[in-house]
Amino acid sequence: MIEISNLFKQYGEQPLFNGLNLEVEKGNIVVLIGPSGSGKSTLLRCINGLECFQKGCISVDGQKRYGVNEQSYNKTDEDSMVKDIRRKVGMVFQQFNLFPHMTVLNNITESPVRVLGIGRAEAEATAISLLQKVHLEEKAQNYPAQLSGGEQQRVAIARALAMKPEAMLFDEPTSSLDPEMIEEVLLVIKDLVSEGMTTIIATHEMGFARDVSTHVIFLEKGNIVERGSPKKMFSNPKNKRTKIFLSRFMK
Amino acid sequence: MYKKLMLMIRKKSIIQSYLILQIFCFVICFFITNTFAYQDTLEKVKSSGVLTWGFDAEGGAPYVFHDTKHPSKLIGFEVDLVAAIARELGVKVQHFQNEWDSILLSLQRGDFDIALNGVEITSDREQAVLFTRPYFVYAEQIVVRASDNRINCLEDLHSKRVGTLYNTVAKQILDEMGDVTVNTYSGQIEPFKDLSLSRVDAVLVDLPIASYYAVPNPQLRMAGEPVGEGYYGIAVRKEDTALADELNIIIEKILRSGELKKIYERWGVWNVSQEKLFFHEGLLQKYTEMPPSLSKKVSLRVTTFLPTLMKGALVTIGISILSMMLAVVLGLTLAIMRLYGNKWLRRVSTAYTEFYRGTPLLIQLYILYYGLPNIGITLSAFIAAILGLGMNYAAYESEIYRAGIQAIPKGQTEASLSLGMSRRLTLRRIILPQAFRIAIPPMTNDFIALFKDSSLVSVITMVELTKSYSMLAAASMNFFQLGIITALLYFGMSYPLSIYARRLEKKLKYYDRNQ
Ligand SMILES: Nc1ncnc2c1ncn2[C@@H]1O[C@H](COP(=O)(O)OP(=O)(O)OP(=O)(O)O)[C@@H](O)[C@H]1O
Numbered sequence: 001m002i003e004i005s006n007l008f009k010q011y012g013e014q015p016l017f018n019g020l021n022l023e024v025e026k027g028n029i030v031v032l033i034g035p036s037g038s039g040k041s042t043l044l045r046c047i048n049g050l051e052c053f054q055k056g057c058i059s060v061d062g063q064k065r066y067g068v069n070e071q072s073y074n075k076t077d078e079d080s081m082v083k084d085i086r087r088k089v090g091m092v093f094q095q096f097n098l099f100p101h102m103t104v105l106n107n108i109t110e111s112p113v114r115v116l117g118i119g120r121a122e123a124e125a126t127a128i129s130l131l132q133k134v135h136l137e138e139k140a141q142n143y144p145a146q147l148s149g150g151e152q153q154r155v156a157i158a159r160a161l162a163m164k165p166e167a168m169l170f171d172e173p174t175s176s177l178d179p180e181m182i183e184e185v186l187l188v189i190k191d192l193v194s195e196g197m198t199t200i201i202a203t204h205e206m207g208f209a210r211d212v213s214t215h216v217i218f219l220e221k222g223n224i225v226e227r228g229s230p231k232k233m234f235s236n237p238k239n240k241r242t243k244i245f246l247s248r249f250m251k
Numbered sequence: 252m253y254k255k256l257m258l259m260i261r262k263k264s265i266i267q268s269y270l271i272l273q274i275f276c277f278v279i280c281f282f283i284t285n286t287f288a289y290q291d292t293l294e295k296v297k298s299s300g301v302l303t304w305g306f307d308a309e310g311g312a313p314y315v316f317h318d319t320k321h322p323s324k325l326i327g328f329e330v331d332l333v334a335a336i337a338r339e340l341g342v343k344v345q346h347f348q349n350e351w352d353s354i355l356l357s358l359q360r361g362d363f364d365i366a367l368n369g370v371e372i373t374s375d376r377e378q379a380v381l382f383t384r385p386y387f388v389y390a391e392q393i394v395v396r397a398s399d400n401r402i403n404c405l406e407d408l409h410s411k412r413v414g415t416l417y418n419t420v421a422k423q424i425l426d427e428m429g430d431v432t433v434n435t436y437s438g439q440i441e442p443f444k445d446l447s448l449s450r451v452d453a454v455l456v457d458l459p460i461a462s463y464y465a466v467p468n469p470q471l472r473m474a475g476e477p478v479g480e481g482y483y484g485i486a487v488r489k490e491d492t493a494l495a496d497e498l499n500i501i502i503e504k505i506l507r508s509g510e511l512k513k514i515y516e517r518w519g520v521w522n523v524s525q526e527k528l529f530f531h532e533g534l535l536q537k538y539t540e541m542p543p544s545l546s547k548k549v550s551l552r553v554t555t556f557l558p559t560l561m562k563g564a565l566v567t568i569g570i571s572i573l574s575m576m577l578a579v580v581l582g583l584t585l586a587i588m589r590l591y592g593n594k595w596l597r598r599v600s601t602a603y604t605e606f607y608r609g610t611p612l613l614i615q616l617y618i619l620y621y622g623l624p625n626i627g628i629t630l631s632a633f634i635a636a637i638l639g640l641g642m643n644y645a646a647y648e649s650e651i652y653r654a655g656i657q658a659i660p661k662g663q664t665e666a667s668l669s670l671g672m673s674r675r676l677t678l679r680r681i682i683l684p685q686a687f688r689i690a691i692p693p694m695t696n697d698f699i700a701l702f703k704d705s706s707l708v709s710v711i712t713m714v715e716l717t718k719s720y721s722m723l724a725a726a727s728m729n730f731f732q733l734g735i736i737t738a739l740l741y742f743g744m745s746y747p748l749s750i751y752a753r754r755l756e757k758k759l760k761y762y763d764r765n766q
């Protein structure tokens with residue numbers, strides 16, 4: 001479903017990824033872990049077309065997007081290519097990024113109506129059922145500022161789902177939440193993955209990672225240091241640095 | 252009295268008490284300026300050896316104007332006349348440049364000793380100041396384009412567009428005609444310029460002006476005989492009878508000696524009409540009895556001045572709203588060019604903003620209205636006014652929008668893009684609505700400022716509220732009450748705007764992050 005091959009990415013002169021490879025199959029639940037600055041967010045943003053990259057190729061459901069220095073890079077196609085990819089991949093951010101000037105309902109219906117051209121009534125019906133899924137149907141007419149952080153993040157998830165994506169990217173969805181709200185968001189994500197949604201999630205919630213993931217990837221300074229099944233990674237990591245990193249979370 | 256006032260202030264709302272205070276200050280100023288100790292001006296002039304003369308050199312040739320060869324030097328037939336008078340008095344002349352519209356008012360305030368600058372003797376003015384015997388017989392002259400043979404007498408001016416000068420008898424004549432579209436100017440060159448450009452069909456001005464500007468210009472011709480004969484007199488303060496007597500003797504003397512004729516001939520303004528100056532006695536009755544239509548007093552009844560002020564207010568509102576709309580649309584375009592455009596669009600936008608912010612609006616208006624015709628673009632005054640104000644304020648609006656757009660967190664754009672929205676849609680649906688909310692308070696400020704700046708368009712012949720006021724005030728010599736009423740009208744128009752903006756801001760506040 002998502003295939004990253006030989007990815008090179010640098011910010012200015014500072015190289016981050018040096019030929020990174022990653023394949024995510026349909027239904028996979030991939031967890032990205034690693035210290036701050038290791039490139040988790042950048043990787044997700046590259047997939048979603050929010051960042052450009054120098055070399056390599058990211059293919060989403062057969063749609064191939066090339067690095068700007070590649071022969072096959074085509075500037076004129078870039079925009080429509082990125083748009084296609086974004087329709088297939090939903091993204092949830094650490095800061096929720098709900099639109100503050102719209103009600104919860106309009107946050108969710110905005111894109112289906114404007115981008116997919118779905119009728120307002122249908123879009124609203126879908127939005128309500130998505131809100132039920134994240135247990136927030138009674139907040140449909142509220143504005144984001146009237147919601148708690150956990151509620152806002154659940155709305156953000158519903159908003160991404162309204163575009164009917166085939167895969168979801170989560171960038172530390174619970175990192176800016178108070179501890180008592182983390183659980184409600186994780187429950188929603190758990191529900192989602194149990195339905196078989198292809199998911200890549202960057203998180204520091206190791207217990208959650210172990211419970212839901214099919215693959216765990218340990219990233220450090222832009223390199224994949226170790227990858228494997230959650231069972232293997234959490235109980236018996238091979239790499240020393242993975243061990244040190246995990247030991248800090250596993251008490 | 253003081254106690255009562257304070258009590259009143261406490262009871263009323265803040266706005267009301269503020270207004271009362273303001274009026275209170277006005278009244279105090281009024282009394283102060285009116286209680287100067289009286290001193291006989293003739294005595295003062297003789298003892299100090301200086302006669303202070305009030306005039307407006309912007310009024311122009313051939314009365315008093317700057318010599319183009321020596322721009323610091325004033326020349327004109329009135330300069331020579333005043334020099335002769337001063338010589339007879341045995342004193343020196345001191346110049347006092349004063350806007351013509353308010354020349355009599357400044358005289359009353361004591362800024363100078365005499366006002367001598369083509370001031371027509373009318374019974375209105377005689378209520379306010381004392382005139383000497385006439386020193387010049389003027390008449391109004393119609394000037395048209397040489398190619399235009401439709402207009403040959405005053406009657407032909409009906410339903411035409413006619414240019415004239417502010418606060419002149421010519422303007423009164425045109426107003427009395429009822430169906431003439433009158434364009435009023437404060438300088439003498441501009442009406443002739445607009446005549447050449449066909450912005451007006453004719454110009455009606457005092458004969459000396461007409462001869463000075465129209466005769467040497469082959470494109471223009473004088474149409475028909477002069478009309479509406481009248482007299483220029485030297486104005487002094489009402490109480491200065493001694494000075495007036497002395498001036499009368501001097502005028503008589505230089506008239507009889509032939510010196511006055513020589514001066515007038517030197518400036519090409521002597522004509523047979525001036526012979527009437529000799530029949531002094533008969534004139535005294537005649538010039539105080541103006542034609543009935545012209546001697547109509549501008550009374551201070553609400554029915555006379557309010558419609559004029561209201562008409563001015565409507566023009567002010569129309570110009571303000573239309574130019575603000577232009578400023579908003581153009582400003583937004585400039586901001587978007589600056590933020591999202593390529594290198595060239597960014598440069599154009601920056602240059603525009605810097606240029607318009609860095610040059611005076613007045614000059615921009617002059618260039619639009621009087622300058623553009625030089626390159627073949629002739630705009631109507633209304634269009635030039637809206638373009639001038641709108642394009643100027645667009646520069647400020649663009650900076651407000653730019654700041655507003657930049658204040659929206661990057662995450663908003665990213666979230667919107669990740670939902671598949673295009674950049675354009677993101678800007679329109681996500682960024683601009685939020686930026687707009689931030690921009691409301693500074694936009695309101697600007698709109699109110701523009702509203703007041705709209706009075707500047709009077710320099711390109713638009714008669715809006717401030718100009719209506721100054722014309723009414725100059726005609727009726729009542730700057731005080733009319734001033735307060737006009738100020739209240741402005742306030743009455745801008746205050747609701749502030750309230751509306753505050754409401755709108757509050758209404759949009761519900762989605763604030765830090766509620
Ligand atoms: N816009 C940018 N410009 C320059 N450098 C950047 C930019 N964004 C990220 N970086 C750098 O790229 C590296 C990877 O950043 P990234 O945000 O992907 O890390 P992360 O793994 O998500 O960290 P965290 O756990 O703190 O979110 C960091 O060294 C960061 O400084």
Ligand SMILES: [Mg+2]
Nearest residue numbers: 040041042172
């Ligand atoms: Mg991150």
